[in-house]
Amino acid sequence: MADAEPGVVPAVEATADDIATMEIRGAATIADAAAAALATQADRSGAESPAAFRRHLRAAARTLYETRPTAVSLPNALRYVLRGMDGETVADLRASTIARAETFRRDLERAQETLGEIGANRLRDGDVVMTHCHSTDALACIDVALESGKAIEAIVKETRPRKQGHITARQLREWGVPVTVIVDNAARRYLDRVDHVLVGADSIAADGSVINKVGTSGLAVNARERGVPVMVAAQTIKLHPDTMTGHTVEIELRDEREVLSDEERATIIGKGDEDESAAEDDGLTVDNPAFDVTPARYVDAIVTERGQFPPESIVTLMRELFGETTDEPWTV
Ligand SMILES: O=P(O)(O)OC[C@H]1O[C@H](OP(=O)(O)O)[C@H](O)[C@@H]1O
Numbered sequence: 074m075a076d077a078e079p080g081v082v083p084a085v086e087a088t089a090d091d092i093a094t095m096e097i098r099g100a101a102t103i104a105d106a107a108a109a110a111l112a113t114q115a116d117r118s119g120a121e122s123p124a125a126f127r128r129h130l131r132a133a134a135r136t137l138y139e140t141r142p143t144a145v146s147l148p149n150a151l152r153y154v155l156r157g158m159d160g161e162t163v164a165d166l167r168a169s170t171i172a173r174a175e176t177f178r179r180d181l182e183r184a185q186e187t188l189g190e191i192g193a194n195r196l197r198d199g200d201v202v203m204t205h206c207h208s209t210d211a212l213a214c215i216d217v218a219l220e221s222g223k224a225i226e227a228i229v230k231e232t233r234p235r236k237q238g239h240i241t242a243r244q245l246r247e248w249g250v251p252v253t254v255i256v257d258n259a260a261r262r263y264l265d266r267v268d269h270v271l272v273g274a275d276s277i278a279a280d281g282s283v284i285n286k287v288g289t290s291g292l293a294v295n296a297r298e299r300g301v302p303v304m305v306a307a308q309t310i311k312l313h314p315d316t317m318t319g320h321t322v323e324i325e326l327r328d329e330r331e332v333l334s335d336e337e338r339a340t341i342i343g344k345g346d347e348d349e350s351a352a353e354d355d356g357l358t359v360d361n362p363a364f365d366v367t368p369a370r371y372v373d374a375i376v377t378e379r380g381q382f383p384p385e386s387i388v389t390l391m392r393e394l395f396g397e398t399t400d401e402p403w404t405v
Pocket residue numbers: 098099100101102205206207208209210211237272273274275285286363
């Protein structure tokens with residue numbers, strides 16, 4: 074983690090650490106935590122002038138922003154809250170920022186509920202869904218379907234390396250859904266039994282491509298080959314405004330030890346991990362991209378709180394919601 078920025082309260086640093094280490098994870102949950110952290114910064118700020126207050130809020134936003142690069146819900150949340158920071162006095166700035174963060178968090182929750190109602194319409198009684206990773210937006214669709222009396226079964230991909238599929242399986246079992254957990258490599262074999270692939274998104278690009286947990290693109294290609302529709306549940310906070318002006322979405326590369334422990338690495342290269350020469354270049358590289366890009370042509374529908382969209386038309390909604398401005402969150 075980078076050095077603390079002046080004026081940033083410890084609670085914001087702690088939230089940033091939790092996001093970076095994935096104690097707090099999932100694009101919507103990260104956005105919610107970031108907005109809450111900005112409210113805490115506003116509440117506890119020791120700034121004595123409006124200029125210092127604004128400076129410290131922006132520094133807090135930068136600290137949160139620098140944690141993980143792929144889920145656009147994070148900068149979108151920061152930008153939204155900072156745009157509401159308004160007033161001539163520290164007291165007014167504090168109140169307006171806190172109120173804006175509260176509005177954001179409430180809207181986020183409502184958006185997920187609405188999205189769930191829309192997504193549930195795609196699910197029929199008796200359907201089997203295949204999930205990848207853990208997405209609260211995707212689960213919201215199943216939740217509403219269950220509430221309306223539909224029976225749903227789930228085939229849950231484990232999702233290496235961090236196995237967020239376990240979180241999905243736990244939630245679904247809590248709701249009484251019959252769950253079959255499979256290793257990621259088994260997905261194609263099980264697609265014959267599946268009515269929908271249902272995943273979330275960390276970012277949606279202007280061309281309708283979906284940036285989600287690594288493995289989503291292979292799953293979508295296989296699903297297309299098997300004729301299984303792919304449904305992406307993503308609130309509009311996942312729409313990536315920079316992609317309207319040609320920017321690409323940065324794919325996070327995480328620590329290689331999520332894939333290979335030091336002991337496993339030592340076993341592969343045939344050295345004890347206490348061996349000093351193990352620190353030298355041993356010719357073994359481990360890559361650990363956290364996300365991949367699924368082209369729009371493999372996605373059947375993007376379900377948002379504003380309705381269901383064919384991926385190719387998502388840019389229309391993006392323009393309506395974001396205009397063409399794509400500044401860094403703290404330059405607003
Ligand atoms: O916003 P919700 O739908 O909860 O999650 C969206 C996405 O965030 C997660 O990323 P990570 O586990 O934080 O790397 C997954 O890729 C998931 O599909």
